[in-house]
Amino acid sequence: MQSLESLESQFHGLVWEERLFSSEPRWTVEPDTGAIKQTVQSLRPSSTVEVAFLVQGGFNKIYNVSIDDEVFIMRISLPVDPRYKVMSEVATMDWVCRITSLPIPMVLIHQPSPNNPIGFEWMLMTKLPGKPFGESYQSLSFDVKARLVRELAASSACLFRNQLCGIGNIYGESSIVESPTSSEQIPRPGEPVDPKISVLVKESDSGGGSTSIRKRSEAPFSIPGKGSSEAPSPDVGRIVSMQFFWDSHIHQDVHRGPFRSSKDWITARLLFNENDCHSALDKHSAGDLDSDDEAEVEDAIRTLGIIENLKSLLPLVFPTDDDDGPEPSMIFHHDLSRHNILVDNSGELTGVLDWECVSAVPLWKACSYPSFLEEQPRRSEPVPES
Numbered sequence: 001m002q003s004l005e006s007l008e009s010q011f012h013g014l015v016w017e018e019r020l021f022s023s024e025p026r027w028t029v030e031p032d033t034g035a036i037k038q039t040v041q042s043l044r045p046s047s048t049v050e051v052a053f054l055v056q057g058g059f060n061k062i063y064n065v066s067i068d069d070e071v072f073i074m075r076i077s078l079p080v081d082p083r084y085k086v087m088s089e090v091a092t093m094d095w096v097c098r099i100t101s102l103p104i105p106m107v108l109i110h111q112p113s114p115n116n117p118i119g120f121e122w123m124l125m126t127k128l129p130g131k132p133f134g135e136s137y138q139s140l141s142f143d144v145k146a147r148l149v150r151e152l153a154a155s156s157a158c159l160f161r162n163q164l165c166g167i168g169n170i171y172g173e174s175s176i177v178e179s180p181t182s183s184e185q186i187p188r189p190g191e192p193v194d195p196k197i198s199v200l201v202k203e204s205d206s207g208g209g210s211t212s213i214r215k216r217s218e219a220p221f222s223i224p225g226k227g228s229s230e231a232p233s234p235d236v237g238r239i240v241s242m243q244f245f246w247d248s249h250i251h252q253d254v255h256r257g258p259f260r261s262s263k264d265w266i267t268a269r270l271l272f273n274e275n276d277c278h279s280a281l282d283k284h285s286a287g288d289l290d291s292d293d294e295a296e297v298e299d300a301i302r303t304l305g306i307i308e309n310l311k312s313l314l315p316l317v318f319p320t321d322d323d324d325g326p327e328p329s330m331i332f333h334h335d336l337s338r339h340n341i342l343v344d345n346s347g348e349l350t351g352v353l354d355w356e357c358v359s360a361v362p363l364w365k366a367c368s369y370p371s372f373l374e375e376q377p378r379r380s381e382p383v384p385e386s
Contacts, residue, residue, distance in 0.1 A: 010082045012114055016247040023247045031061055031076045035117040040065055040074070040124070043109070059085075059356070065124065073105065076122045077356075079114060081245040086112045086121045088169040088240045089356045095170060095234060096331060096355070099162050100155040103128060103342075103351050130350030133372060134338030142381055144347035149373070151349055152336070156366075159331050164360045166236040166326035167265045168258035236329065236360050239265075243272055248279075261327045262362045263318035270307050277304045329360040336370035 013029040033051045041049045050066040051074070063074040077086055090107050097104055110123035133148070164170070239257040243249065249272050259265040277300040284293050333340075335354055342351035 009114070011079050013120060014078045014080065025059060025078055025080060027061070027078065029119065031118055031120060033063070035119070036063060036065070036074055036076075036122075039117050039122075040067065064127070071127050072108070073125045073127045074122060075125065076118060076120045079121060081240055081250060082114075083112045083121070084169070084171075084238060085240050085245075085356060086110060086123060087171050088237075089358070090123060091170050091172040091234070092331060092358050093355045094172070096159070100158045102152075102155045103349060104355065105351070105353070128342055128351035128353070130342035130344050132339045133341040133343050136343055136345075136347065137338060138382070140343075140347045148341075148343065148347060148349055152341075152352075152370070160363070160366070162233060163328045163330050163363070164233050164236050165328065166258040166260055167262070167329050167360060167362060168236040168239040168256075169359050170234040170331075171237050172234065236326075239359055240357050241359055242357055243269055249275075258326070261318060261320045261324070262364070263314050263320050265362070266314060266318070267311070270311060274304065274307050277301075277307070327362055329362055330366050331358060332361045332366040333358050333370070334361075336372055338372045341372060 013027060015026050015028050016023040017026045033053070036051045037049050040051070041047070044067055047068050048066075052064045052066075054062040054064050054073075056062070059078045059080050061076045063076070065072045065074045087110075090110050090112075093104055093107060096102060097106070105125040105128055108124045108126065110121075111118075112121055114120050116122075137145075236258045239259070244254070244256055252272065252275055254271050254275075255264070255268050257265070257268075259268065280296050280300040284297050289297065333352070333355070334357075336352070340352060340354045341349070342353065344350050
């Protein structure tokens with residue numbers, strides 16, 4: 001059993017703050033740009049490195065990292081699901097890049113442990129050109145939008161053809177998640193990243209001109225190149241999903257997969273809801289209750305009844321047999337929004353972002369419209385802005 005000190009070190013820099021309707025993750029320690037620069041400089045000692053804060057997301061702080069004349073993205077992550085979230089995201093991006101034609105960032109190097117000079121898990125990626133699709137949406141013609149939809153649909157079809165077994169996340173052929181005894185060493189605080197793990201090296205172009213960054217170490221999957229239809233399917237492991245790590249959920253004794261069936265997956269998800277209801281009832285078990293407290297208790301009791309009804313229906317909706325193999329699944333980008341799709345000025349697709357918490361889900365779960373296609377019904381074709 002892990003000690004309290006060990007648990008605290010795993011979640012260093014993270015606190016869950018209560019809001020009006022739910023809790024939200026908050027940084028208690030700001031990443032040091034000097035440590036970021038030191039880390040990158042240790043990989044390219046002879047290069048000029050500059051670091052500038054770019055934007056903050058739900059679980060990440062994003063920085064522009066300039067190495068000589070090239071600009072990259074450094075994404076530093078809160079330890080909401082230590083090690084698993086970053087390692088799965090890296091493997092998922094590599095897998096999707098290899099079996100589809102989607103333009104997605106290439107991870108040059110990543111650190112799935114906070115035991116490094118930055119103090120958080122991080123990854124260094126290529127920076128894709130373009131701007132969010134949402135910023136160009138009104139100015140693009142219907143034909144351009146239709147072409148973009150067809151391209152994204154083709155990539156989704158490619159993911160469907162490359163089905164996996166079971167529900168959860170992928171981590172690559174060999175990872176320290178699946179093999180805790182791995183010989184891969186994580187640098188101690190103050191030490192540079194071990195070049196044997198992954199090294200950024202200069203690579204001259206054929207004309208002897210500018211240089212670029214590439215990764216010398218092996219990718220998570222030793223499989224054919226981009227867009228290949230011959231890629232072997234990776235194993236599915238423990239799930240990385242917001243419901244499974246949100247606030248106290250990360251500490252609850254709930255099975256995290258891989259799940260053999262939709263029934264098992266939904267049972268685990270319902271258990272989190274059930275635990276939340278019991279926590280609300282325990283909180284208000286004694287003392288006088290105001291109107292808000294009474295409403296919370298009533299909601300919890302009503303929700304527990306709904307959960308029991310749903311649990312009784314699961315064997316009917318998702319019948320399973322002990323001899324059944326793992327249910328077919330596919331990688332599904334659940335947040336394919338206009339913000340996460342990049343296009344150039346002509347509307348050509350230049351990037352698809354935000355692959356964290358992207359899991360292998362049941363095929364029925366992947367049969368839904370992406371959020372970038374969902375909006376108020378239109379009775380006529382929109383008129384592009386001049």
